[in-house]
Amino acid sequence: MPRTPIGPVDATTVPRFAGPATFARLPRIDEVERADVAVLGVPFDSGVSYRPGARFGPGHIRAASKLLRPFNPVQDVEPFAVQQVVDAGDVACNPFDIQEAVGQIDAALREVAGTGAKPMTIGGDHTIALPILRVLHEQHGEIAVVHFDAHLDTWDTYFGAPVTHGTPFRRASEEGLIDRTGSMHVGIRGPLYSRQDLTDDQVLGFQVIGAHDMDDMGWRGAVERIKARVGDRPTYVSLDIDVLDPAFAPGTGTPEAGGLTSRELLNMLRAFADLNLVGADIVEVSPAYDHAEVTGIAAAHAAYELVSAMAPRSAHDA
Ligand SMILES: N=C(N)NCCCC(=O)O
Numbered sequence: 302m303p304r305t306p307i308g309p310v311d312a313t314t315v316p317r318f319a320g321p322a323t324f325a326r327l328p329r330i331d332e333v334e335r336a337d338v339a340v341l342g343v344p345f346d347s348g349v350s351y352r353p354g355a356r357f358g359p360g361h362i363r364a365a366s367k368l369l370r371p372f373n374p375v376q377d378v379e380p381f382a383v384q385q386v387v388d389a390g391d392v393a394c395n396p397f398d399i400q401e402a403v404g405q406i407d408a409a410l411r412e413v414a415g416t417g418a419k420p421m422t423i424g425g426d427h428t429i430a431l432p433i434l435r436v437l438h439e440q441h442g443e444i445a446v447v448h449f450d451a452h453l454d455t456w457d458t459y460f461g462a463p464v465t466h467g468t469p470f471r472r473a474s475e476e477g478l479i480d481r482t483g484s485m486h487v488g489i490r491g492p493l494y495s496r497q498d499l500t501d502d503q504v505l506g507f508q509v510i511g512a513h514d515m516d517d518m519g520w521r522g523a524v525e526r527i528k529a530r531v532g533d534r535p536t537y538v539s540l541d542i543d544v545l546d547p548a549f550a551p552g553t554g555t556p557e558a559g560g561l562t563s564r565e566l567l568n569m570l571r572a573f574a575d576l577n578l579v580g581a582d583i584v585e586v587s588p589a590y591d592h593a594e595v596t597g598i599a600a601a602h603a604a605y606e607l608v609s610a611m612a613p614r615s616a617h618d619a
Pocket residue numbers: 350351427452454466467541543554555585
């Protein structure tokens with residue numbers, strides 16, 4: 302890393318409620334020569350099956366990220382000092398045409414990832430994981446997906462539409478984008494359409510840690526199972542905020558009771574520092590249903606832990 306990274310604006314000299322509206326008050330991508338991690342907003346929610354509003358997620362997560370500080374004590378890393386993290390702005394995607402929007406997301410991702418920056422995408426509904434995985438598959442080959450969600454998102458179609466927020470991982474698996482021996486859902490719960498959903502899901506290459514499993518195995522047990530499954534494969538973390546219980550993340554479109562606590566989620570993400578992370582997303586934050594920034598803050602902290610987990614550690618890839 303040739304240059305000292307440009308970090309966030311110092312909150313001890315410029316108040317947090319002033320200054321840039323970028324994620325964590327980091328520089329914009331055009332203010333640096335190159336970036337290691339790019340936070341990219343995808344304000345798209347035309348793929349939802351229930352409550353809308355995730356198009357306002359990126360702005361909400363950025364606003365809730367203003368209070369983040371530069372040192373992460375649990376991961377023992379300064380995520381914005383040991384790597385250049387930037388805000389790459391928002392993808393302009395067509396809200397009236399899903400296929401065109403998917404193409405626009407693909408192009409924007411290609412531009413960011415083509416510079417060598419790892420994408421940390423903030424959505425947007427879960428549809429956006431499909432174009433992201435297409436681009437990452439071109440770069441890295443088959444991707445191990447660690448998918449945090451209440452929902453499987455491996456359903457086939459809604460109203461005949463194949464590209465929606467309930468279908469990205471079926472399409473990704475059919476297209477050969479994901480490693481069917483290394484992918485996993487975490488936090489699944491709630492009623493399904495039928496038993497067949499689970500058998501289809503298994504064939505598509507996923508193992509499941511259900512939300513109801515968390516009490517017995519605990520977050521440490523879940524991390525052990527995830528690590529045993531993904532190993533050192535190129536790994537993508539797709540985080541649907543509805544994996545959290547509605548008490549911890551009310552601001553989302555398809556809430557399900559009985560979810561994870563934010564503490565369980567953050568602890569799991571902190572343990573991902575030794576995975577081979579190639580990118581991540583946080584999706585389904587719908588601010589109109591949020592209160593007191595509860596969901597936005599959970600999402601901002603999750604992004605902080607993911608960016609910290611991407612940071613080079615002197616012991617290995619620094
Ligand atoms: N990806 C999310 N958040 N939800 C999918 C729910 C699909 C359904 O309405 O059955």
